[in-house]
Amino acid sequence: MNIVFLAPAYPAEMPEFTCGLAEAGARVYGIGDSPARMLPPKVKEALYAYLHVPRILDEDDVLSRAHDWLRGEHIDGIETLWEPTVLLAAKMRERMGIPGMSHDTVLGFRDKQLMKERVAAAGLRVPYSARATSSHQVRQAAERIGYPLIIQPIDGAGSADTYRVEDVGELEQVLKRVGHVPVVSVEEFIDGEEFTHDTICVDGEPVYENVAQYLPRPLIARTDESCSPIICTVRDLSQPKIQAGITLGRGVLKALGMGTGFTHMEWYLKSDGEVVFGEIGCRAGGARLVDQMNFTSDQDLFTGWGRAVSGQRPNLMLQRRYNAAIIFKRAKGHGRIQRIEGLSEFENQHRDRLCAMELLPVGARRRDWTQTLISDGWIMVRHPNWDEALKTARSAADDVTLFAEGSHPA
Numbered sequence: 001m002n003i004v005f006l007a008p009a010y011p012a013e014m015p016e017f018t019c020g021l022a023e024a025g026a027r028v029y030g031i032g033d034s035p036a037r038m039l040p041p042k043v044k045e046a047l048y049a050y051l052h053v054p055r056i057l058d059e060d061d062v063l064s065r066a067h068d069w070l071r072g073e074h075i076d077g078i079e080t081l082w083e084p085t086v087l088l089a090a091k092m093r094e095r096m097g098i099p100g101m102s103h104d105t106v107l108g109f110r111d112k113q114l115m116k117e118r119v120a121a122a123g124l125r126v127p128y129s130a131r132a133t134s135s136h137q138v139r140q141a142a143e144r145i146g147y148p149l150i151i152q153p154i155d156g157a158g159s160a161d162t163y164r165v166e167d168v169g170e171l172e173q174v175l176k177r178v179g180h181v182p183v184v185s186v187e188e189f190i191d192g193e194e195f196t197h198d199t200i201c202v203d204g205e206p207v208y209e210n211v212a213q214y215l216p217r218p219l220i221a222r223t224d225e226s227c228s229p230i231i232c233t234v235r236d237l238s239q240p241k242i243q244a245g246i247t248l249g250r251g252v253l254k255a256l257g258m259g260t261g262f263t264h265m266e267w268y269l270k271s272d273g274e275v276v277f278g279e280i281g282c283r284a285g286g287a288r289l290v291d292q293m294n295f296t297s298d299q300d301l302f303t304g305w306g307r308a309v310s311g312q313r314p315n316l317m318l319q320r321r322y323n324a325a326i327i328f329k330r331a332k333g334h335g336r337i338q339r340i341e342g343l344s345e346f347e348n349q350h351r352d353r354l355c356a357m358e359l360l361p362v363g364a365r366r367r368d369w370t371q372t373l374i375s376d377g378w379i380m381v382r383h384p385n386w387d388e389a390l391k392t393a394r395s396a397a398d399d400v401t402l403f404a405e406g407s408h409p410a
């Protein structure tokens, strides 16, 4: 199988998928905007060929360069797992007559309003919402929908420019802040717990499914620097509340016409048990979620995905052995990391539960936690029992502290 893979080296997890594709036996044609000499060695090794383009997000330019580059080659599929390039991949498939999800189908995974309309049309519960392109339209929508409500970009990611609005007074303030966003979605605020539903699908049928819980909800994690956000995969998918989310997820995949590949959906569980659709992407979740899923079942979903998109049986492990939690750390203070407290005690105490860890080393400059969920690094732990997994995750959140410049001892 000859597979074109857009953005094979960026963002962070893409090298794993590039290797997974090669491991599955595909010939990988990479297209990206890193110069070939800058590619990580393992990506270089996994690629059969590489086209360096000046700007991967300049769709017309990439389409014409790729067209010239691939002339005379037989290509079986065009894949990408980076949200900003999923529509480009679809356009490229259509232009070159290669099977896979159409541009219109992928749009349903990209445009939040269209997404919700299609999901609602299938009779599934979505937050009441409206698209707005002016302050006037936002005010009108707010009046119809009522408070509290959510305002967010129609094609946002990572909770950027997303606001919970309590009343008319706050609406005016938020309007000033989202002035630069051309199209927003105004939505009913859904109170409840927040989960993912992740799949690898073959022709729309999930051959692998995962659920993870966000603790706290992403919007809070994104607003409160002092918290260490946790995401934990749920080992026991048979719980009725989780099954309700999975049923919703499967309905959404049908409603949107999913084809083959990864999906990452978010859903809400209200206190009365009702489940509500949040959003979905036709790509894998980021921020190490695929590693968490791998640690949940001791398997390699990077290669499993590679097999699925190159027309082979994915042979995935469906048995779930652990709840695997990732804890994102934010240092206190600014500038460079000066010391890390509590880490060796944590490691000694939880050695058998620790899966992996990538904290910024002393001397490294803090990352911008508002721009990356990964923040100043992460710790991943697992345990077969949910409460035990969370207890360890909470210990990583509370007992390990990174200090940067200008911070004071606890």
Ligand SMILES: Nc1ncnc2c1ncn2[C@@H]1O[C@H](COP(=O)(O)OP(=O)(O)O)[C@@H](O)[C@H]1O
Pocket (backbone or CB within 6 Å): 127, 150, 152, 155, 156, 157, 158, 159, 160, 162, 187, 188, 189, 190, 191, 194, 217, 218, 219, 220, 266, 278, 279
């Ligand atoms: N209608 C809603 N009700 C409650 N919370 C919401 C709603 N829409 C968004 N949020 C909150 O904002 C976060 C980000 O919104 P989301 O739609 O997932 O966009 P993205 O993750 O692409 O930025 C969600 O995880 C959730 O916490």
Ligand SMILES: [Mg+2]
Pocket (backbone or CB within 6 Å): 158, 159, 218, 266, 279
């Ligand atoms: Mg989201």
